[in-house]
Amino acid sequence: EVQLVESGGGVVRPGGSLRLSCVGSGFTFDDHAMSWVRQAPGKGLEWVSGISWSGDSTGYADSVKGRFTIARDNAKNSLYLQMNSLRAEDTAFYSCARGAFAMVRGATDFWGQGTLVTVSS
Amino acid sequence: DIVMTQSPDSLAVSLGERATIKCKSSQTVLYNSNNKNYLAWYQQKPGQPPKLLIYWASTRESGVPDRFSGSGSGTDFTLTISSLQAEDVAVYYCHQYYNTPLTFGGGTKVEIK
Numbered sequence: 001e002v003q004l005v006e007s008g009g010g011v012v013r014p015g016g017s018l019r020l021s022c023v024g025s026g027f028t029f030d031d032h033a034m035s036w037v038r039q040a041p042g043k044g045l046e047w048v049s050g051i052s053w054s055g056d057s058t059g060y061a062d063s064v065k066g067r068f069t070i071a072r073d074n075a076k077n078s079l080y081l082q083m084n085s086l087r088a089e090d091t092a093f094y095s096c097a098r099g100a101f102a103m104v105r106g107a108t109d110f111w112g113q114g115t116l117v118t119v120s121s
Numbered sequence: 122d123i124v125m126t127q128s129p130d131s132l133a134v135s136l137g138e139r140a141t142i143k144c145k146s147s148q149t150v151l152y153n154s155n156n157k158n159y160l161a162w163y164q165q166k167p168g169q170p171p172k173l174l175i176y177w178a179s180t181r182e183s184g185v186p187d188r189f190s191g192s193g194s195g196t197d198f199t200l201t202i203s204s205l206q207a208e209d210v211a212v213y214y215c216h217q218y219y220n221t222p223l224t225f226g227g228g229t230k231v232e233i234k
Binding site: 035044045046047050059060061062095100104105106107108109110111112113114 | 122159161163165170171172173176182212214216218219220221222223224225226227228
């Protein structure tokens with residue numbers, strides 16, 4: 001059974017940092033690109049960042065470019081999102097999502113349940 | 122960035138009737154080298170993560186009922202639910218994966234009339 005389990009969410013002050021993690025199981029992790037997608041409570045989906053199977057290729061939404069960094073460790077079946085200079089508008093549920101293919105330019109075919117990040121003073 | 126515009130924002134359809142959702146991209150998502158449209162559709166029910174329904178604009182994901190179908194090419198796409206069932210109540214999103222940043226439409230909420 002495919003599983004993606006996120007962790008690392010919490011409450012942080014504006015300007016602060018947080019690191020999210022996601023562990024995948026039930027599939028060959030390094031066969032797939034991975035992404036982070038967020039959803040503010042009651043709002044729509046926003047793709048945040050994606051990384052290719054090898055980690056050589058990454059992409060970011062304009063809203064987080066220069067502040068967030070995506071990384072992966074295939075030996076640990078893990079995906080990470082380092083979030084710096086956090087803003088109130090970054091408040092959302094952050095979900096780890098599996099790409100259907102090895103490269104970032106592919107549909108996501110499985111999503112985790114998400115972890116809540118709240119940016120508030 | 123490619124902007125995805127969905128319409129309508131919400132619709133109410135009687136059980137057994139057809140539901141049609143439109144999605145328009147601000148630029149083509151048809152990749153000429155392989156003639157594929159880099160467009161997917163997702164279903165999200167309350168409290169659940171999104172579920173992939175359709176990819177390459179018209180290919181149904183394994184296990185998705187055949188009442189769901191996708192069509193269109195270039196910049197204009199449609200998701201059709203041919204005979205709405207109670208379990209289809211959800212928000213539906215289109216998504217382009219042609220270019221980074223990948224982008225989603227704003228969502229269409231489908232309810233029972």
